Every structure is written in structure tokens, then in C-alpha cells.
Amino acid sequence: MLIVDTILIIVLVVIDQFIKHAVVANIALGGQHVLIPGFLSLTHLRNDGAAWSILQGQMWFFAVIAIAALGIMGYFFWQYRSNRDHWLEELGLALMMAGTIGNFIDRLLQGYVVDMFQLDFINFPIFNFADSCLTLGVVAIAIGVFIADRREDQK
Numbered sequence: 001m002l003i004v005d006t007i008l009i010i011v012l013v014v015i016d017q018f019i020k021h022a023v024v025a026n027i028a029l030g031g032q033h034v035l036i037p038g039f040l041s042l043t044h045l046r047n048d049g050a051a052w053s054i055l056q057g058q059m060w061f062f063a064v065i066a067i068a069a070l071g072i073m074g075y076f077f078w079q080y081r082s083n084r085d086h087w088l089e090e091l092g093l094a095l096m097m098a099g100t101i102g103n104f105i106d107r108l109l110q111g112y113v114v115d116m117f118q119l120d121f122i123n124f125p126i127f128n129f130a131d132s133c134l135t136l137g138v139v140a141i142a143i144g145v146f147i148a149d150r151r152e153d154q155k
Contacts, residue, residue: 002081005094012098016129017105020114032118041118045126048112059107066104073097085151088144095137102130 027033027044034041048059077093080086106113115126 005077005090008091008094009098009101012095012129012133013102013105016098016102016133019116019129020106023116024114027116034120038120041120042116043118043126045115046110046112047115047126059111062107063104066100066107069100070097070104073100085148086144088147089141092137092140092142092144095133095140097137099130099133099135099137102133103128106130 023042023044027042029044029046032041032043073093073096077090077097080090080093103113113128113130115128115131117128117132118126
């Protein structure tokens, strides 16, 4: 499963970088393109902070956090690699690693992260594909831990 997860991480990072480059090439900074009226738009933004633009300009802080997080996730990823009971946590870690790497590449090469997905029906921060991978990874791990706890309770 380690090879499948590694391929998944690489594919997700490539998708993330492709989307970001396409947005930068086709939408002016601050510009917007409606995809689904009243629901989803692409908006080209640069974010040198975290969610909701907190800690703006702290690139080195985010670099250290990303490297530490990748190390910790890699450790758990290695621990789960051969345990079929933890496939959901392993998938979650792969998603989180892909998201972390995707945003880390942006910060390293540009000093900011390109964000583009704007939910038009709610006041929510504009985000990118890597952020979605991180969020889905956290959800997958939470569900996996819940299932594992239920499994332990039944024993």
C-alpha cells in the first residue's frame, strides 16, 4: 500500500500545482471567474498567511511547521503502512501530506500560496486544492480513529 499512497501523494501534488498554475495564467490577480453561479467561483488570490490570512508574512514559521508536520505524518504513515485495519488513517495521512507539500512548494518558490476556490453561497475563506486535501485528510483520520475505537470497544 506504501507505493499506492506515494503515487496518490504525487498525483495530488501535481493536480494542486496544475490548478494553481492554470489560475495564475488565466485569471488576473484579484480577478474572478464564475464556475457555478451562486455556488462556486475561481478567484485568484495570493495568501502569505494561513487560513483567514492569519500570521501573514511568516514564511519561515510555515516552513518549519510544514517540515515538522511532514516528519510527524511520515512517522505515522510508516506505522500504518502494513496494518489493513488502519487504511483510512493511512489514506488521511496521504491526503494531508499531499496538501502540506502542495502549499509548501508555493511558499518555498513564491513566498505565498495561491488560493482560488470561492464558495459564493457562504462567507468562507478562499482556499485551494491542497487545503481541500488537508481537510479531507483530517476527516478521514477522524473517521478512522472513530472506527478503530468502536472496534476496540467490541473486543
